[in-house]
Amino acid sequence: MTETTVTPERPLVVESGELKPGFIGQNVPRKEDKRLVQGEGVFFDDVKRHEMGYVQFVRSPYAHARIKSVDVSKALELDGVYGTLTGDEVAILTDPFFELSTPPGANIKDYALAVGRVRHVGDPVAAVVARTRELARDAAELVEVEYDPLPHVLDGEESLKDEVVLHEEAGSNTVWSGVFDWGDFDAALADADHVVRIERLHFDRFSSTPLECSGCLVEFNRGTGQWTIHGNHQMPGVGAIWMAPALRVGIDKLRFVSQDIGGGFGNKITLHPQYTACCLLARKLNRPVQWTEWRTDQHTANTHGNERTFLDVTVPVKADGTMLGFSVRAIDDCGAFPRYEPLGCIIWAQVTPGCYRWRNVRVDFTQVCTNKSPVAPNRGYSRMQHLWLTERIVDIVASELGMDPIEVRKKNYVKHEEFPYETPNGCIYDSGDYARCLDIALDLIGYDSLEEKRRDAESRGKLFGIGIGSTLDSGTNNFGQSMILNPELQFSGNNEVATVKLDIFGEVVVTLGTVPQGQGHETTASQVVAEILGCTPDDVNVRAGHDTYWNSTAGFSGTYASQFAVTGLGAVKGAADKLAGEMKQLAAAVFGASPDDIELVESLARIKGNPEAALPFMALGAILNANNAGLPPELDITLNVRHVYRPAFEKPDLERKFGNLTLTYATQIHACAVEIDPETGVYEIVDYAAVDDCGNRIHPQIVEGQVHGATAQALGAATHEIFTYDEEGNLLTPNFYDYHVPHALDMPPMKTGFIESESPFTPLGAKGMGEGGGAGIHAVCAALQNAVGRRGEGPIVWRSCNPYEGVWELLQKPDETRKLVSVESR
C-alpha cells in the first residue's frame, strides 16, 4: 500500500508547468469543462428535429384502480395534436418486459403504459403528442380516463399479507424471497457473552435527483426499421436488452446516442418503459418525438431508492466487544414494479459483513411490491441500505454495552494485514486500511477535544453528538450474482469496451462504451492513453458521450456500479497497449529495427538511445493509411484497435450463495459532529470529515468531487430527503418545494482526507468509486444517537432519515424507541 498524507486543501486548477512526468494521478484540466461552463454542452433536450412532436404522459391519480376506459377523442380534436398512444395499443404492439425474478415475480407483466390497471399515483395511462410541449400538456388534460378504484397497500410489511395483490398474474406481492446463511450463526449465538436484539430499523425511501430530468428524442427510420434514441439512459446496453424483445426487434435496431448528461445516479437505468412508448409513437406517427420529464413526474413516477425494513436483528457479542455476526429479517419495498429488481435482493451481499470481520451472518430477505413509485438503482444501490444496517448494529451494540464505538469498530474492522480478505459469502475485499482511515477522519474533526466541545455545546443549551459511518463502495459487478436469484439467467462476469486509433494526421482518437454523466471520462481516458502512448492528454481526442454505432459497446455498456476506473479504463488501457504495440511494429518496419528497440515518447516513435531516429505520430498515421505501398506484407496492423476488458470472475456457487460478487472495494469513512436544540429538535452539523480510499487515483480532483457529491447525497438523505406518501398513496414530496436537496449553503464545513490502497486486481491499481454516501447517512444517525441517548437510556435512532420533527419526536417520546432494543447478558 502506498500512503499519502492528508491534504484537505488542494488547488482547484493545476497551473501549467506543475505537471510531473506521467499523467496518471495528476489533476490535469478536465476536457469536458470548457464546453460545459461555456454552455456548449449538448444534452438530449438540445437535440431538435424538423416537425418533431412533444410527448406528454397522462398519469393515474389513483394508487390502485382498474382502467374502465380511456377516451382520447377530445385530445385528438385539438389543432396541433399529432396523435396518442394508449395501454390497449401497447398491449397489442409489444410484449411485456422480461422479468429477472423467478416466480412469483417472474409472472408480473410490465408494459410501457398501464394495461388494464394502474398501480401507483403517476402510473402512465396514455401518451399524447403535439406540436408544442405546452399543447401536449393541455391535450393530455382532455384525455378522459374512467377508473374503478381498488384497495391499495403502501407498506412493505402489510403488502406481505397479500390482502391487496397488485399483480393478479403473480398471485402475490412477493417478488423474491430467500435465506442467506453463512458461517454458523446458531453456534455464534451459543458462544456469545451478550446478545443484543434490535426489533426494528428502517431505511427510508429517497432518491438522488439529477439536475437534468429524464427524456429522449426518438426518430424512426421506416426504410431500415431502426430507431435512434437521443437520450440520457445511463445503461443503454441493458436498456436495449429490455426494449428490443418488447418491441419484437433485434437489439441493433435501437441506436442510443448521448453526449452530455446532467447526472444519473441510477435513476436513468430504468427508462425502458418511457423510451418504448416514445419508440411506438415515433413509428406510429412517422415523426420524431421528444419527451422531457417534468420534475414532478420525475419524483412521482420515475424511480426511487429501495425502502427497506430490518426486523429482529440479533447480534451475538463477546465480552471484549468482538461481534460474531448477526441475523436479520429484511423486507424490501420495490414499489409497483420490479423494474430492475430483484437484483437489489443480492447486490447488498457484495458487502455482507460491511467493514467488519463478522463470520456468521443469516439474512432472511423478502422483496415486495407496494402501490408506490417503482425503485431503481440509486447511488449506493442496495449496499447503502445494508451498510447502514451494519453501522447501526455497531453503534447500538457499543452504546448498549457501554463500549466506545471507535474501539469497537477498530476491534471488529477487517485488518489491513488481512487483505485480500474473503468474507463469509466468498467476496474478496481487495485492499484497504479502515482503521487508518478512521484515525484520519477523527483527526480531521479534532476528536481529541470531543469532551471540550460537548461541554461548550451544553453550556449553550445544546445536545452534542459525534458519529461515524463506514462505507464500502463495491465496484465492478460480477453479473453472475444475479444467478443466485434466478439460476435461469444467462449472466456471468462483466466487460467493457474501448477503441483507440491513430488517424492519418497523427491524431489519437478514443471511443468509450461508457455513458458519462459528469464523471470526467474523457479526461481520465486521455490521461491513461497519453501515459501509454507517450503523448499528452491534449493530443488525445476522446469522443464525447456514447453512441452504440461506434462499435465500442458491450452488452452491458454504461456508467453504473462504480466501475469506470476498472472496466472503462481497463478497456482503454488494453486498447492503448495494443495500439502502442502496433505503432512500434510500424516504426520498426520503417527503421528496419526490432519493435523492442522502439520507444514512444513526446509524440514520437523513436529508436531507443537514438533520438534522431524518430517518426512523429503523424508520419505513422500517414504511412499506414496513405503511404503503405511497400510495407511488409506480414505487417498485419490497422492502428485502429478495440479492446474488451473482462475481469477474471468465476460463476458463484448457487447452492451456497457464495462467490466473489465484485472486483474492488473502495472505502469511505465519515465522521460527523452535531448540535441539537432539545426544545425544537433542530440540529446543525457543526463539523464533518470524509476520508476516501479508492486505490490509485487517476485524477484526484475528480475523486474529491465524487466524495463531495456523495457526502451531499448522504446529508440530504439523513436530514430531510424523504419520499412521504399520504394514506391515499399521494406522494407528498413531489417537487423541490417539498423535497429539499442540499444546496451549497446547506453543506457543513467539510474536511477531506485520503489514502491510496492499491488494488491488486485491477489494471491500474484503481478502484471504482463515487457511491460512498452511505457513510454519511450513518454518521449523522450515529451523531444524533450519541447526542440523545446514553447506555440503556434515551431514544434509539431507528430510521435513516431524521428530519428535525423526527428528532423532536424522539426526544419527546424516548420510551417508544427505547423498547426496540434489548440486551441479554450471560
Added chain:
Amino acid sequence: MKVAGEKQFEAPPDTVWQVLNDPAQMAKTMPGVESFDIQDERHWRAHVKIPLGLGGLRMSIDFEKVEEREPDFAKLHAKGNGVGAVLNMDTSFNLTEADGGTNMKWEAEVHLLGPVASMGQRVLQPIVNQQVSHVLAALDKQVQEAKAG
C-alpha cells in the same frame, strides 16, 4: 381529511332544509361554480374552478344525494374529476331547532387524489377552511333570502 362544525341560522329548520336541498340555491353558495346542471332531484353536476394554492383547479363534480330524512338529515356524495386530480367527498348535515332558529351540525370527509393532491396537500387544509367559511356565509345569505321570501 375530515372537517366538521356547527352553524346557527336565524331561520326555522324547514327554511334551512329547503335551501340545503335546492341544488340551484346550493350552487350559489359554492366557490368557483362556472356551470350547474340538475339531472334529477338526487343528481346534479357542477363545473367548478377550485382555488388551490398556485392556481385554479377545474373540476367536473357529480353530486348524489345518498340519504335523506326530512326535515333534519341528509347525506351527499360528490365525485370530481379534474386534470391530475380526483375528488371524493362525503358530507352530511343534521338540523335541530334552537332558540327559534336552526342549529346545523355538519361534517365532510374529503379525499383528493393525484398529482394535484401531492402538490397541494401542504396548503389544502387552510384552503378548505377558508372555502368552508365562504360556503357557510353564502349559505346564511341564501337562508336569509329564503326567509324573507
